[in-house]
Amino acid sequence: MSIDEIFRLFLERGASLYFGERVTQTEHALQCAALAERERAGADLIAAALLHDIGHLLHALPEDIAERGIDSRHEAWGAAWLAGYFGPAVVDPIRMHVAAKRYLCATEPAYMASLSAASRLSLDLQGGPFSPTELAAFEQEPHFRSALALRRWDDAAKVPGLALPGLEHYRSILDSVWMAQG
Numbered sequence: 001m002s003i004d005e006i007f008r009l010f011l012e013r014g015a016s017l018y019f020g021e022r023v024t025q026t027e028h029a030l031q032c033a034a035l036a037e038r039e040r041a042g043a044d045l046i047a048a049a050l051l052h053d054i055g056h057l058l059h060a061l062p063e064d065i066a067e068r069g070i071d072s073r074h075e076a077w078g079a080a081w082l083a084g085y086f087g088p089a090v091v092d093p094i095r096m097h098v099a100a101k102r103y104l105c106a107t108e109p110a111y112m113a114s115l116s117a118a119s120r121l122s123l124d125l126q127g128g129p130f131s132p133t134e135l136a137a138f139e140q141e142p143h144f145r146s147a148l149a150l151r152r153w154d155d156a157a158k159v160p161g162l163a164l165p166g167l168e169h170y171r172s173i174l175d176s177v178w179m180a181q182g
Ligand SMILES: [Fe+2]
Pocket: 028, 052, 053, 154
């Protein structure tokens, strides 16, 4: 796998709409990464923001998957696929970005109220707000704060028609955190 192959995934499969929202998968990824960059996140977390939904592109499931009552488990797919190429500071926030939603729903009533209709629908499929035990376990994860930050950018990265830097803007950032051999 290479950064070119990652970009090709976006080019070939990223033009579909982002699950019930008015932006494409690629627009969503670019907006999420731009928010991370604007908040001066490190390269690891900017890379995580760009790649957090790559699992959706890998298995190319239909856009209305949640409406059909299926949890795609895209965070686990994406994290597993990226784990050979990026370290935990990139992969863990991706793996945990759905759990982060469940965490924030349990800890901030206003957060849950602010979710889009599509995000609320998938929340039910993902297990709903965390229990106190689940909350405590989440806070033991070394990158849980990064996962929460990523989640907030993820939720905000749904603005139709925003003009932003393209994928190439992130090549050097991905390069700097890339750890694959050969
Ligand atoms: Fe997302």
